[in-house]
Amino acid sequence: MNRLFAKLPISEIASVERGKFSARPRNDPRYFGGDIPFLQTGDIARAGRFIVGWDQTLNAQGLAVSRLFPRGTIFMSIAANVGDVAISTFDAACPDSVVAVIPRNGADAEWLFQILRHCKDGLSSLATQNAQANLSLEKITPFRVPVPPLPEQCKIAEILRTWDEAIEKLEALRAAKRDRLTGLTQKLLGIGGAFPDRWKQRPLSAISTRVRRQNGGGDHPVMTISAKSGFRLQSEKFSRDMAGSSVDRYIVLHEGEFAYNKGNSLTAPYGCIFPLDRPTALVPFVYFCFALKADLSREFFAHLFAAGALNHQLSRLINSGVRNDGLLNLNPEDFFGCKVPVPPADEQSAIASTLTTAKQEIGLLETEIETLTRQKRGLMQKLLTGEWRVAV
Template sequence: MREGWRDVHFEELVSDTQLGTTERGELDDEDNIPLLKMGNLTWGGFDLRTTEHIALRHIIGSNLILKPGDLLFNTRNSADLVGKSAVWQGQFRSAVFDNNINRIRLKPIADPAFYGTFLNTGVGKRRVQSLAVGSTSVAAIYWKDLKNLQVPLPPLPEQRKIAEILRTWDEALEKLTALRAAKERRLSALRAALLFGRLRLGGLGHKWVPTRLDTVTHELTKRNGGKGLGRDFVMGVTKAEGVVPMREQTIAGDISRYKRLPPRAFAYNPMRINVGSIAMNEREGEVLVSPDYVVFACNPDALDPDYLDHLRKTSWWGHYINSGGSGSVRQRTYYDDLAALKLPLPELDEQKAIAAVLNTARDDLAATEREIEALTRQKRGLMQKLLTGKWRVNSEKELA
């Protein structure tokens, strides 16, 4: 153990625990006091966008009013969520909590921010989750087990300094997250304005003509064949990540019937396009997709692929996809179904100009997302060092 640090049982740091009320709240009763439930807890934070409320008369004299510094611990949930906790900072003037949450108050020797971070990350989180009992759908962590959890006890000034350093990283991530949300809203607004003619670019004022998709695209059915591309070229399509490598265990033994997907062509699973699983191949070369996929390309003299790629990410596109297709059990949207879609289509030069503006906004958003990912990785590594004492801090200098 590091000098000045020692391992203790969690109960040695705790002055009081309290399970919450069994009273039920109401979503539309905002004149009363907020009631925090397990859904309001995240790993190390809170989601307070939707809160229930409870009449004050139900909790008078019950000692359930939260105070800043209270550690709220989720005792019952699904196996992957049970054990999440967060430190209450007084986000509401008054609030209480339900009986799936254990309020833990720490002794003066323990800093709530330090232990709130430790319990929700790395080794602390793994130790907490190892205490869960029950099934996959309903698991519980009882105080009789949690109190014996082994946790580090650094000197209090060092706990506070570690929490202060990590709070700086959290604040930077919060600012970047807010910036990302603003850029997402900007991109969405630009798509709504530019792709439907509400905002016209300077000097481009030709009349837009509703155009069927099949007059500006064509279906591709070319197969891989016996001496075609190898298994490393087999891709799947997801809503979140677009065209991505397919897991080996899901690839058929014979890939000769797999379809070829050229650069800047589109592919989708006809049974999953309704949830957004369609993407353009942004890779430099051809790849392969499942023989069950629909593959199509834009006619180079009529439709810009980037323009269509932005159009497919609008609510207008989603509304059509979810109202079309065929099949009584599960919707299927084949090329002939998609082909009937009438696009709001300007001339090709204006399409390319619009796509260039939207690409700039999209790339700017992607740059912020990469910043968030990099900062998150850095913070994770920093926590591993600081919360285990591998890197030491004190009140005179940050890292020792």
């Protein structure tokens, strides 16, 4: 077995400097709007290896109360998304919620980035947990990381760069296919509730039957709806089964039937509708559930609802925002009174096939990205610790 690399404090391989912005109030507009990138924790979270964009800039007055770091600096978030790292491709300033990490004593910059990324969990575990997590400079600099000789640092960085580039290419392709799906959806289904004129529109109540069947004690999984991913086991979302004694009031949903979760979220401000993709499930009684008439394409209407086809109508029907329980103020009569387009059956089928194929292509890419990411994570564990040695 190979001897593992010796561990050294981060302070011996890098200088770590906290960002700065001493103006008060922090949102004083006199300091912003220039041409100097002012990186925030969110810019780092959205980046891959490299930061290529930013949301905020400083002017000369703002820079005077901040600090500028050179292109190639590794920026680390020490608040909110603690431990996230990315390399800047430009000179940039940052506030004190971000630290700048610059290699020293001959350390390779790309290897340093990889080891910091690998140690994210260890670093974030040191953060204080107040209103929001925060990692101090005093805890970063003594943190010990395995440090190989410089030639091995460079080789390890080269190997991991190859994996990163492969993942980045797949992510770029996924982004392009998502854009294509958005374009196809708008072309085929319309935009903002403006459906093709040739399609008849009918109330949801006229093309579906409301489902209210009670739980009779069968062995059904208890599920909830996530705006991002559709139906999920309630125990997975909340780490425990939250139904308790109220499960008797839950609705039994059958495969292919739809449920509307009128919970408000950033992803779905007017709630979301999904069809059930398994034989049966118990869903909260506050959901509005329905089954489409037999001559309609469930696949087509799943795409239609996923595209937010009812949002324009719902935005006018929802009364006074969100209740204390997080649900939108909407009654069943208004929901089932929403009008939906009903194209001819052959057109429903053709549109559904096109959009499903586009979604499946994205799904295959996501699986490939997840696989490569998981493999790279295992490779990092081996290479960065010295368990596997590289020839130089």
